[in-house]
Structures are given as structure tokens and as C-alpha cells.
Amino acid sequence: MDSSLKILSMNCRGLGDKQKRRDVFQYLKQKHTNIVCLQDVHFDDKKEPIIICGYTTAAWGVTILFNNNFEYKLNKICKDTISGNFIIIDIEVSQKRFILANIYGPNEDYPKSYKNIQSKLQNFQCGNMIICGDWNLTLNPEKDTFNYKHVSNPKATLQVLKLCDELDLVDVWRCSNENKRIYTWAKSNPIKRARLDFFSCFRKFYECHL
Known part of the structure; x- marks a missing residue:
């Protein structure tokens, strides 16, 4: 991968x-990124090249945006x-394929949500x-x-740890x-x-790019 x-x-x-x-898009453009993954979005503007997965009620919806000058191929x-x-996509960049998933986890302790995500991820061959x-x-x-009396969403946490173990994923920043x-x-x-927001990737992929 590039x-x-x-x-x-x-x-x-x-x-x-x-x-x-407008303010958020201006901020994002200043970051000069290739791909932007947003969570908790609600908009119908089609001027940006996007893949959007929205929900009709409040506090939901995820989006993947691509820089206009970024060359890529979507396979799935x-x-x-x-x-x-x-949203989970199979994308090809510079003739190299990878899976990119953008998630917005539920506020409640709902492990089935992450179990469903794992099932969808396992359907991708990459x-x-x-x-x-x-x-x-x-x-x-x-x-x-910091200053938590109890573990938040303990059952969901165990499910995500299981997901990471079975897919051999690591918390990139923590590593x-x-x-x-x-x-x-x-x-x-x-x-x-x-720290509720983080990137994870295949362990071998992380180790190869240290």
C-alpha cells in the first residue's frame, strides 16, 4: 500500500x-487527507464524492469521503x-487492495452490534x-x-476484544x-x-509498516 x-x-x-x-469540510480540506471517515453525520449534500450510510433518527450515520484528486477503485x-x-469497503489504491471499515458503536452495552460487524468483515476476502x-x-x-467507576459497556468490550483476537487486529495507537x-x-x-476513537489493523500489516 502507498x-x-x-x-x-x-x-x-x-x-x-x-x-x-461548510466549516467541517473546510477543516478537512486543510488536512490534505486521501480518505475521511466521519461518524454521527446527517446530511444529503451530494457534491462531495461520498459513501453514506445514514439513519433517520438522531445521533447516527457514518460516511466515507474521498479527496477529489485521489485515485482509487471500489471493489465492494x-x-x-x-x-x-x-460502512465496510474493499478498496484498491496503487494496485494494492485493503478493507476499510468505518464504525460508530452504540452508546449502550450491545455486543450484537459488534458481532454483526465481525460477521460482515469475515465476508470480505482481502x-x-x-x-x-x-x-x-x-x-x-x-x-x-479517567475517573470511571465502572467499565463502560463491558459486554460489548468483550465482544470487540474477541473480534480483535479472532481477526488478529491491534490497536494501532496503543501499540x-x-x-x-x-x-x-x-x-x-x-x-x-x-479514548473511544481509535484505528485497528491486522497485526502483520502493522508490524510490516513500523
Whole structure:
């Protein structure tokens, strides 16, 4: 895979407002990424080259956007048409194929959602896999949460750990930052923090690109 490939993932907390959508798209363009995976989106603008999987109620929907100057080939697309919480694509870049999944995990402890995602992923036949998004849980509560009294979504967490084990996936950031603490979500009252957003990929793929 082209080593210059840049993928960005972000929970944008809704894009229904036109001004917010413009601001977010302007921010993304300044990042000069090839592929953008957004979670919690709500918009119907077709001017951007996108694959969208939206849901009719609030706080759902995921999108994959591509830079206009980015050359790629889509071989297969799998979208969650029920709850709108994932998109999985088989994509070819520079004559190299990989699976890219963008997920928005449920807020509640619902392991079936991740079991369904694993089933869909296993239907794809490809040597490389990248999964990103807002998982709404942490793989290592001890290192990835602050001021939590209990493990959030424990059953779903166990299901994701099982998914990672059976598909041989690793938490990319954690592998490179074994003891560092950083958070992607915060609450002020009471103060709570967690790293709910992360990339995972095949272990062998990560090790080959160290």
C-alpha cells in the first residue's frame, strides 16, 4: 500500500447545519487527507464524492469521503441499512487492495452490534484490513479512561476484544504508545475522559509498516 496514504477519522456530532457542514469540510480540506471517515453525520449534500450510510433518527450515520484528486477503485461496499452504524469497503489504491471499515458503536452495552460487524468483515476476502471510528468503548479501561467507576459497556468490550483476537487486529495507537494516556472524549460534570476513537489493523500489516 502507498505509504503516503492518509486516512482521517472524526466524530463530527451532526452535520445537519449547513454552516457547520461548510466549516467541517473546510477543516478537512486543510488536512490534505486521501480518505475521511466521519461518524454521527446527517446530511444529503451530494457534491462531495461520498459513501453514506445514514439513519433517520438522531445521533447516527457514518460516511466515507474521498479527496477529489485521489485515485482509487471500489471493489465492494457493505452498508448497515438498519442502524447506520458501519460502512465496510474493499478498496484498491496503487494496485494494492485493503478493507476499510468505518464504525460508530452504540452508546449502550450491545455486543450484537459488534458481532454483526465481525460477521460482515469475515465476508470480505482481502489480506489487509483497517477499522476506524468511534467505538463508544475502550479496549483497555485502565489506560484509556479517567475517573470511571465502572467499565463502560463491558459486554460489548468483550465482544470487540474477541473480534480483535479472532481477526488478529491491534490497536494501532496503543501499540506505538504503550503507557501514554490520551483521550478523545471528555465530560465536565462529573469529569470523565476516555479514548473511544481509535484505528485497528491486522497485526502483520502493522508490524510490516513500523
